[in-house]
Amino acid sequence: MKLEEPQALNAFGALSQETRxxxxxxxxxxxxxxxxxxxxxxxVDASSSSASxxxxxxxxxxxxxxxxxxxxxxxxxxxxxxSGLVEFLMRxxxxxxxxxxxxxxxxxxxxxxxxxxxxxxxAR
Amino acid sequence: MKLEEPQALNAFGALSQETRxxxxxxxxxxxxxxxxxxxxxxxVDASSSSASxxxxxxxxxxxxxxxxxxxxxxxxxxxxxxSGLVEFLMRxxxxxxxxxxxxxxxxxxxxxxxxxxxxxxxAR
DNA sequence: CCATAATTTCAATAATTGTTGAGATATTGA
DNA sequence: TCAATATCTCAACAATTATTGAAATTATGG
Numbered sequence: 001m002k003l004e005e006p007q008a009l010n011a012f013g014a015l016s017q018e019t020r021x022x023x024x025x026x027x028x029x030x031x032x033x034x035x036x037x038x039x040x041x042x043x044v045d046a047s048s049s050s051a052s053x054x055x056x057x058x059x060x061x062x063x064x065x066x067x068x069x070x071x072x073x074x075x076x077x078x079x080x081x082x083s084g085l086v087e088f089l090m091r092x093x094x095x096x097x098x099x100x101x102x103x104x105x106x107x108x109x110x111x112x113x114x115x116x117x118x119x120x121x122x123a124r
Numbered sequence: 125m126k127l128e129e130p131q132a133l134n135a136f137g138a139l140s141q142e143t144r145x146x147x148x149x150x151x152x153x154x155x156x157x158x159x160x161x162x163x164x165x166x167x168v169d170a171s172s173s174s175a176s177x178x179x180x181x182x183x184x185x186x187x188x189x190x191x192x193x194x195x196x197x198x199x200x201x202x203x204x205x206x207s208g209l210v211e212f213l214m215r216x217x218x219x220x221x222x223x224x225x226x227x228x229x230x231x232x233x234x235x236x237x238x239x240x241x242x243x244x245x246x247a248r
Numbered sequence: 249c250c251a252t253a254a255t256t257t258c259a260a261t262a263a264t265t266g267t268t269g270a271g272a273t274a275t276t277g278a
Numbered sequence: 279t280c281a282a283t284a285t286c287t288c289a290a291c292a293a294t295t296a297t298t299g300a301a302a303t304t305a306t307g308g
Contacts, residue, residue, distance in 0.1 A: 009140055016137035017296085021129065021217070028219050037255060050297060052256055057295095071254050071305050079223035082213075086228045089210050093145070095152050096235025099203035104210045105232035111220030112229070141266085161285060174267060176286055181265095195275050195284050 001084035007062060008088045011081070014061035019044050020054045027064055027077040034067075034076030125208035131186060132212045135205070138185035143168050144178045151188055151201040158191075158200030 003011065015021050022044045027034065035043075041051030055075055058064045062081035066073050086104075094100040127135065139145050146168045151158065159167075165175030179199055182188045186205035190197050210228075218224040 005142075005145065009142060009145060012136045012145070013140035013295095015217070016133055016140045018129075018133060019296095021133060021136075025217055025219075028217065028221060038253095041255095047298075048255065049257085049299075053296075056256085068305085071252095073255060079218075079221060082218050082221075083224040083227040086210060086213050086218075086224055087231050089206075089213065090228065090231045091235060093139070093149055093152065094203075094206050094210075095149075096231075097152060097203060097206075098236045100207040100210055101232040101236045103207040104214065104228055105236070107211050107214050107220075108225040108229035108232065111215060112222045112225040137265095143266095162283095165285095171268075172285065173269075173287085177266075180286085192274090197285060 001062070001080040003062075003081075003084040003088040003092075005092070008085065008092070010061040011063060011085045011088075014058050014063055017054070017057075019046055019050070020058055023051075023054060023058060023075075024063055024077065024082075027075060028082075030076065032076055034074040036069075036072035036074055038072070040075060125186070125204040127186075127205075127208040127212040127216075129216070132209065132216070134185040135187060135209045135212075138182050138187055141178070141181075143170055143174070144182055147175075147178060147182060147199075148187055148201065148206075151199060152206070154200065156200055158198040160193075160196035160198055162196070164199060 015024065023040055026040060026043050037051060037055060038048065040055065041048055044051070046054065055064065055066070059066060059075070062084070063078055064075050064081075065078045066075045068074070090096065090101055090104055139148065147164055150164060150167050161175060161179060162172065164179065165172055168175070170178065179188065179190070183190060183199070186208070187202055188199050188205075189202045190199045192198070214220065214225055214228055
């Protein structure tokens with residue numbers, strides 16, 4: 001997802017708060033299944049009201065999404081939004097400077113290549 | 125540069141403000157030469173006092189750096205800090221999820237490959 | 249339909265962040 | 279040394295953002 005500056009500002013603001021950053025991390029780990037609002041609140045030690053506030057903030061910022069499942073509201077990471085933010089940072093904010101993009105590419109390779117494939121990922 | 129969570133929080137906070145985000149963008153464009161505080165303030169339409177406040181904020185967050193050059197204070201982008209933030213986002217925050225890393229890798233290739241080399245960057 | 253569970257909403261308050269203008273510092277050229 | 283330039287610092291104020299607890303909403307099983 002291509003982010004424009006106002007959306008990027010929102011996303012940075014959403015991630016600039018400890019409780020919310022921890023929520024995102026937990027939801028990324030949880031994967032597409034997601035977690036119920038209450039469980040997230042417990043995991044980050046926030047009251048139900050505070051958890052609700054921060055989850056709404058993250059959802060407005062496009063970093064997570066929600067669905068109802070019976071009595072619970074299940075939140076999950078929005079990987080499109082998260083990758084949009086990484087892209088914004090690399091492309092729009094850092095103007096594609098090699099000092100930023102080369103390390104990023106290295107992380108991408110390190111994280112996403114099947115184990116043992118690093119050495120000759122380009123050789124097949 | 126490897127960022128820990130508190131530094132990442134600071135960096136996100138620094139980028140979550142319009143004036144500061146514009147300052148970073150301008151300084152990235154300006155490259156290692158940088159720009160004088162006054163020129164940056166003019167470029168983003170901020171009073172000297174406000175510019176000083178925001179530049180100090182960005183410097184504390186490790187996204188820019190400063191040096192004195194005669195009467196002026198020259199600020200320039202800190203590419204290590206910026207790339208550290210991209211890395212944090214990909215690795216620590218998004219746990220290296222392919223949904224985030226694959227698009228990032230694509231941006232890295234698109235931005236950093238010498239023109240015309242995209243097609244067969246892996247073929248040599 | 250009722251009692252309960254999960255979550256959100258709201259208003260009051262607290263805390264953090266940003267703006268402004270006046271004055272303080274540092275540097276230079278005359 | 280003096281006047282001028284560039285920038286920073288500080289305190290007062292304004293604005294935004296976060297926390298709290300109570301009440302409202304939505305859904306479910308009995």
